[in-house]
Amino acid sequence: MENLETVIFQIILHGGNGRSAAMEAIQAARKGDFEGSKDKLKESADALNEAHHIQTSLIQGEIRGEKTEISLLMVHAQDHLMNAMMVRDLAVEMVELYRRIQ
Numbered sequence: 001m002e003n004l005e006t007v008i009f010q011i012i013l014h015g016g017n018g019r020s021a022a023m024e025a026i027q028a029a030r031k032g033d034f035e036g037s038k039d040k041l042k043e044s045a046d047a048l049n050e051a052h053h054i055q056t057s058l059i060q061g062e063i064r065g066e067k068t069e070i071s072l073l074m075v076h077a078q079d080h081l082m083n084a085m086m087v088r089d090l091a092v093e094m095v096e097l098y099r100r101i102q
Contacts, residue, residue, distance in 0.1 A: 004069060007054060011077040014051035018044045019084035022091035029098035037095045044088045051081050 025040035055078070058068055068074070 005073065007058065008071075008073050008077045011051050011054050012080050014047045014054070015077070015081040015084040018047035018051065019087045021047060022084070022088040025091050026094050026098075029095040032098075032102055034095070034099055037098075041088070041092060041095065044091070048081075048085055048088060051084070055081060 021040045021044035025037040025044060028034070028036035028040055062068055
């Protein structure tokens with residue numbers, strides 16, 4: 001696997017992109033742009049799937065006996081990704097609420 005710090009920053013990057021796109025989906029839905037919000041939710045899912053794929057690679061490596069250093073940066077990346085996934089889940093619900101209100 002690549003340099004561990006590079007891998008960690010990829011998780012942070014894709015997690016952040018996923019969170020940002022989810023927030024943009026909510027903003028689009030608030031304006032009544034449900035097609036735009038659908039596109040942003042897809043963009044969010046794609047980014048979070050990429051981050052999750054990287055995370056899964058780390059987990060699989062550990063299962064094979066490749067120990068991963070647990071650093072504050074790694075903990076931050078994991079926290080960042082989990083929060084981004086939660087934001088996306090809530091964005092899906094909020095977009096649906098805006099759709100029903102309108």
